[in-house]
Amino acid sequence: MLTNSLGRTDRLNWVHPVSQWAGKSEEGPLIFDHAEGLWLTDNHGQQYLDGFAGLWCVNAGYGQKSVVAAAMVQMEKLPYATGYFDFASEAAIRMAEKVAELTPGNLNHVYFSLGGSDAVDSALRFIDYYWTAKGQPERKHILSLEKGYHGSSSTGAGVTGLAPFHAGFSVPTATQHHIPAPGPYRSEDPSDAAVIAASVKALKDRVHALGADKVAAFFAEPVQGSGGVIVQPHGWLKAMREACDELGILFVVDEVITGFGRTGKMFAQEHEDVQADIMTMAKGMTSGYSPMGACVLSDKVFDGIAEGGGSIGHGYTYSGHPVSAAVGLEVIRLYQEGGILANAEKQSPYFMQALKRLEDHPLVGDVRGLGLLAAVEIVADKEAKTPFAADSGISPKLFKEMLGNGLIARCFNDGTIGLAPALTINSNEIDMIVDRIETSLNALTF
Template structure:
């Protein structure tokens, strides 16, 4: 829309209150206060329907990595829409952008992560990872490996399974999620390191939490461990040095798949396309990503699998 278009803020508030269900709504104030109406944007700024200008420091929901109203992106999207806006990838069908992007992601990701399943958001990316992992172990004949280990204060999405993996306690209140499937261990939060405990001993303790949980549940029952390189919604928690590399070693020891949730940290947030290896010195089995992959301009996610996983799930069924 034109930057000069005038909006009736009161009318928009009324329509929003009457019809739009927002994620994470505070119903104690929403019906009286309504919503801020953001109607325009430029670079790092968003502009409300009354013309007030704000710096969006977080970049949407950690997603607008290239800034708002990027002309190059707008032109690229418009040109693609003129060519072919959508075609189903089901079966043996593809489009040039899908094939090119899958190949580029395979080049950018570490280790043998070279196969990509596209979706529409971070929640779907994490749900897809679990679905593939369960299928992977079923194909190996290890059908009891189903349980998922996540961390308190971790955030992995808002769909049923992704929210079950999320460890933010408030998000679980009032919902019957999946307590038998998903199990949480304490986050490596440096602010909860006891006085007098060294960083090294604290890291030892947090790594042991994962191994102890695997042993408690039984390695034959544990499918995967999911972790954000830096925990976002849980408080921007940076783990102690070596934490991810060592938890990866624990997963290898018990044949547990390591999912690195890079929905927030991917595509430049930590100075690299992906943070797992480049920043934290470990290579996961699966990287999940979204947000910055399109800077939030179109719904897009990518679940990126190792060759080892793909080689198992791609064998034709008898």
């Protein structure tokens, strides 16, 4: 039963993102009240260790006072300035400069969005415009990975390769296609070379089947987050970049999760010295303290669009919001000068080492990750790598156990646990995450 009026009001009035609308739980939501570091406290005073940084976004951890101060100063000085009509604010200009400086190679042109979905949506519109400007408007097909997640805008949801984001909506469209990306654990031959070769072949085969001159772009996450934290072997991203060059299509890297230190580097492309033609980002960009994302264009794409001439009819009222820009600048300062990125790099090996302790558990099939982004894949049969069926109830059961043990982590439909703690994590908190997962797994009965 709903125990407080806030919970009842929530059920009456708030349409939650990615939620069940019919038969909402009688328990009401878990209402968070305040937070510090990696620790969330609910409105009953119960504490939780946040192993998921909100929604893989609070990379700097909660309670960063200098970020709050930066937002307050900007709010008092100039709470809003449009970027339309050649207007600007200093904060947005400085944030664009900072993003261009941090992103690889000649990814120099920053279009600000409010989050990841509209960054991807902007990328899709710019890709369309680019090929039209280049005199190849027939290039309409977009490829991406099965189980990839690229947000839930009306077009981007079809680039996403997860069935729950398609069901009931008219996506994927006839120009949106997905190629397999099973990762080493679920590949017949799990060797790096075989996994990479299979992926490159799948991309090339599909592009040739569609007609290479009809394909516009390929989208990829360096680590597939919402699909279950699927980590491809080192060398995969570079091989896909090279395949796109060979095919003459644009290569879009979606770093909405992997950006801003999540994988141990500022951007995951740095692990392989790769540069996308277009890159999307959000989440860690402001550490979730206020909404901001970006679609960053390489010189090639920007120039291609600019040379088409005319005014580009794409814009949002809050593109380059000065308060989010001020927040982003301070968050990035903390990553770089405040030692947060250095801590992520330092803690990443211990994080994986500690999680690997779970590999011996009878329910654990695979432990994988990159930096402070990891998955513990739960299986019904360890030998046969049989996943739990989505209707087995494993996911809500395990999630509830972990919550009861004071741990917040993502639980995918098959029970796979997703972890993305704040980059400020210490080794004691890493041990607590692992211990709480183990206790939760031990409590599961079928």
